Amino acid sequence: MKPIFLAFISIAFAIQITNAVSDSVQTLGRPFIQRALQEAMQMVDAAYKYSRDADISKIEKRELSPFQLLSFSKRPSAETRTAVRAADYMEATLDIIHRKMSRIHKRSLNVTDLLSAEDLNVIARVTGCAAQTALPSCNTIPLVDKYRTISSVCNNKKSSRLGASNTPFTRWLPAQYDDGISIPRSWNLATKYSGFSLPLVRDVSNIILHTPNENLPQDNLYSFMLVLFGQWTDHDLTNTPTSPSIRSFNDGIDCSTSCQQAEPCFPVQIPPNDPRFEDTKSCIPFFRSAAACGTGYTGYIFGSSNVRFQINQLTSFIDASMIYGSTDSLANQLRDLTNDFGLMAVNQNYKDDGYDLLPFVNATKNFCATRSVVTKDPTAQEIQCFNAGDSRANENIALTAIHTMFLREHNRIAKIFRKLNPQWNGETIYQETRKVVGAFHQIMIYRDYLPIIIGPDAVNKYLSDYTGYDDSVDPSISSVFSTAAFRFAHLTIQPFIFRLDRSYQEHTLYPNVLLHKTFFTPWRIVFEGGIDPIIRGLISMPAKLNRQDRLMHDELRERLFQLTSQVALDLASLNLQRGRDHGLQGYNAWRGFCGLSQPKNEKELGEVLNNQTMAKTLIRLYGTPNNIDVWIGGIVEPFVPNGRVGPLFACLIGNQFQRIRDGDRFWWENTGIFTDSQKSALRNMSLHRIICDNTGVQEVPPSVFRYFPYNDNYTSCSDIPKFDFSAWKETTLGTHFLYRSNAFPINMSIEVITIDQRTVTYRVVSMPGDGTYLFHSLCYILHGHIRLTLGIRRNIVSYVLNDWDRFKVWTDDGTGNNYTTQEHYKSEMLKPFTYGSACELMAATELFGCRFQVYRNGQMFYTFRQPPMPLKHLRLTGDDFSSGHFDVYECLNSQKLDVKLSMKPVVYLQCLTDAECLFNTSPTNTVVIETNHETQTDYDNSNASCEI
Incomplete structure (x- = not known):
């Protein structure tokens, strides 16, 4: 017998069963509200349980589908699950009230006409949405001016949730939804936009992006590490959760097996004569991003705009959250709290030639039990997924390798700080190390990465000299950045993960492996040579060149997250569908936002793209440049001078990173964050040195982001200057004693x-x-x-x-x-x-x-x-x-x-x-x-x- 902890028990405490009737308008009454809440919460909980049971069944049978792997890679933290569940509770409650009253009144009505202000407050409170929108106080957070909080709450002390985890993405242009609230473009395929229907996203993928794996154009200037570092950076900034339910709440449709459209199901429809789907189902499963509390159809509860917004479960700042986490619960889970040394937890079962590995996830079910399936060896030893600050750490082994390297870097610095300042306790060591690692990332991104991507003109326009923190700047990640602009790098991923030996030749024991065979395979790190061969491949092999006639190869378009013969996902289709899901306006609207020309016809579009053939194809699909999905429009633009994106994405990326920097109270150059001597030392940091200090790699190219074949001026690690931490030595008693009362932080x-x-x-x-x-x-x-x-x-x-x-x-x-x-x-x-x-x-x-x-x-x-x-x-x-x-x-x-x-x-x-x-x-x-x-x-x- 198990105790049944029904979520609606809280209703009994929050609602007094009385009827509420205003002077002029009769409202529904509390018993009705209570029943609606109970029904909604039971319905949502049942859908969640159905989905969880389905996942467990698939894991036990080792039949994980590609969409389940995608869902796992974006699994929300406990705090995010609470936020998503609250929004689902509220929307389901209002939907139940609306449906029941529509049957009674037999006419269209507005639910707000039947709910008193007190009713709305009760619904918000009981579902949990009120707690999600409340502003935390900054007055009681210890050292709020010295260290950033894990969740970035109170980075901006005037608006304490600005840029924090589990808050909505911002919008730079109004959303474009068919009903003005939530229904995405092309939900109804017959709907016309500027006189034309939108194409199926899979049609766009097949016609414009299709590229075989063979004979891909290589980027002769930049390395594959540039690509993975971009993904690494993205995983510090954006992660959009979907609803945990694979079943629609109202009618019980299973989105993983049905091609019907019913919230949260928004399947990618397959066009006739699609070469990959002739004998299979007619859609690819797709789940809408979860709505933030108080947005979409629930918005009027809070008296604000009711346009749907999506949740960013990460902080909006460059704070190395992919190492440390974006919530307190995950951050504490990732720490080694068995001692007072400020270390991150490491794997207790395996080593990598003496170096530490990421710890395993503490879970009874294993999404990463893929070895027997991939190797077709039923006796193969399986291991758990690795645990890290971002849930996508196991997405591919190159990303896992970078996660592992920076875990080691934290612990390396923490040990140095402990020797340098023996009076520091573990909490101070952890916070100071996290602060330095975060600064390392800010420097590498703005000094080394962004100039290559957006070019010098955009750098000068958006990222010129830093003038200090501005608390009026909103640093929140924009939906167009997350859903379109920063997905440009998908076109630069190689179809292989290269694994090289000490001579920078393909490893004889662990050769290069196709990308789709590296998804959720942490066992390749443990049993196939560790991270050194992968790091060598990243820094010495070129990126794929994004070219208008060779856009996305089949490893991503036809085999995404495919481990078995099951139908794989298509990354291009997912990107396009996600843009519509998030209500992004079309290509021309965003060019207008950036002050760029807005082509009106095929000829003008051809001039913008410098490619009349591409313009003709786009117009044949979309009818008008206004309708073109912003992601596809952005990726086919010619590069800006000395950059790797076109003018539109250079503008959007530059704009976003300007806001991230200027709206961050803990930006490394801001007054009081580091001393002048510490800033001077930080300017000398390099990714070269991090690689040398934390791997067995002994030689590195002159620049790890630029492509240099092996022996082209490669440098021995012994010749690269070590980072000087002497500026962190304390000569007087510091704030570390504020933490001395406890062995662990509270x-x-x-x-x-x-x-x-x-x-x-x-x-x-x-x-x-x-x-x-x-x-x-x-x-x-x-x-x-x-x-x-x-x-x-x-x-x-x-x-x-x-x-x-x-x-x-x-x-x-x-x-x-x-x-x-x-x-x-x-x-x-x-x-x-x-x-x-x-x-x-x-x-x-x-x-x-x-x-x-x-x-x-x-x-x-x-x-x-x-x-x-x-x-x-x-x-x-x-x-x-x-x-x-x-x-x-x-x-x-x-x-x-x-x-x-x-x-x-x-x-x-x-x-x-x-x-x-x-x-x-x-x-x-x-x-x-x-x-x-x-x-x-x-x-x-x-x-x-x-x-x-």
Whole structure:
């Protein structure tokens, strides 16, 4: 028997069942609203569960489809899942209300006419959307002026969510949706735009982009490393989540098997006589990007524009988030918290010729169990996916290699800082190292990468001398940058990942491998020579040249994420469909935005493209230059002088990076971020040195972004100057002592939550450590610090084992099942990073003699125990107890007390049904457990004024 934690339990606390009737307009009434919320949340949760079960089934059968691999590579963090689920809850609720009332009234109506302002507030609060749009306070964040937060909250202290993770992409031009709100262009293929229908995106891909793998044009100026560094940079800035559901909420259509269009399904339709799809299904699965809370059809709840916006689950700043993560929970998960050295966690099972590898994902199911499928060897040893700051780290082995190299660079610098400043504790080492690595990336991107891409004219226009931080600049990533402009590099990817030996010849044991055979194959790093052969291939082989007649090769257009014979994805079609999904205006609108000419006909378009044949083909497909999808229009433009994109993308990319720099309070050149001597040292950093310091590569070309065949002035690593860290040595006591009170960092912020329809302000004490959140929270509640967490864990596990028959039905082994034996439970739960669940919270209430209220999305989610026990508050971020993130809610006026929580006797409420426990009804039976323990608390926060 498992406890059923239904999401709608919070409704019982947030909604009083009363009818609301205004003076002039009758509203729907709270019982109706409550039922709609319950139905919507059950419907969304059921769709999520269906999708999760489908994934698990495919993994177990090793039948992962390409679209599932794509979905996995963009898997949202716990915080992002919460944001997406909140938006899905809200949209489903409003849709249910609209459908039911339309049946009653038999006419078109506006839901807002039937919902009072209070109703709208309740819906926003219960679904969780209110919490997603609230502005965090910056006043209580420690060292908010010294270090950027992981989520980039409070980078801009006037608008604390600007540029932060899990906020909407911005728009530089109004969105173009068929209904003005959410329906993308070409949803209805018969719709005309400027008198013409839009072509199927697969038609555009087949006719304009089709390029065989053979005889590709090579870029004789730039290396393949330039391409991968561009992807690396993109993964620091943009990641757009889709809904976790593969099934439409209203009618249950499975988007992975059906070609029907129903939110969130927007399949890529296949044209007649498509050479690859003659005998297969007539579409490629495509899922719409998740809408941000308060946008699209839910926008009027917040009284703002109701045009659909999409979520960027990353920060908008160049902060090396692909190494460190963009949320606190992921950042803490990636750290080595077993010591106080400021290190990142590394793999405990494998090494790469003595060098560290990325740690494995802590998961029971394995999306990267691809070795037996790719090698056709059913006995092949499988390994888990690697874990990193960005979920796409396993997308291909070249990207994995760069992730691995920078993980090593962090730990290398951290060890130097520990020797240089032995007085620093682990938190200071981590923050200072992260700050330096972030500066390294800012310098490499602006000094070395962008001038090659956008050319000197655009650099002079957008990225001339830095004049300082401007808090009026919005650094948020624009949808056109993420969805079109910065996807230019897809046309420069080689169809192979090159693997070279020490002599820069193709490796005899581990030869070059086709790109589609490197997708989600971390085992190639572990078992096939590590990252050195891949790094050599990146720095010594040329990029593919983007040419108008040789655009995208078949590895990306016909075999994307293909591991088996299943139908692969088409990257070109996905890019075009995504642009329509995001409501991007057409080619000419964006040329107008950049102050460029706007061709009106085929002749003028041919002059812009310097190619009348290409212009004729585009006009045949689109009818008018106005209709051309901005991505395809941008990639076929001739390069700007000394650049690798055309004028439109040079403008859009330059514009975006100007905003990122000028709107970043922690930009490395901004006053007070680094000392003058540190800035001087930073200017001498190079990617050459990072490669030499963190791999077995011993010779490098004069520039790792320019193409130099081997032996063309290659330099020994011993001749490249080492980076000088002496400017970071402290000669006086610094701020590091601010962290000395705890072995691990604890961050605090302020949050308003709702109890019985009354708002209460709490301090949120954020807990670190993947799997240890619950035990850290309990330790902090009892002692005011988290140094005794392991002891708390051991005591709780012992308590459960001593009454196993009662507790075992509440245990959770991480897969949704109970632990079957005491031995299994003990061996797993005594590991320092195994998640706790409802079972351990139940045990804690008895062991420590207090009751807990758990809140999710600002609403009460679950209560353990009844009065008169002292009340403690916990915040849950995530879907359930066994995988969510726990933090502590602490009363603002709490004070340190010397209190003993008596634990004899303790009354345990033994519920005979799930419902009794779920709704805290009087138990059918109680069991009195005698204990002989007392626990001394250093800090008690159960001040009565915080209880309502």
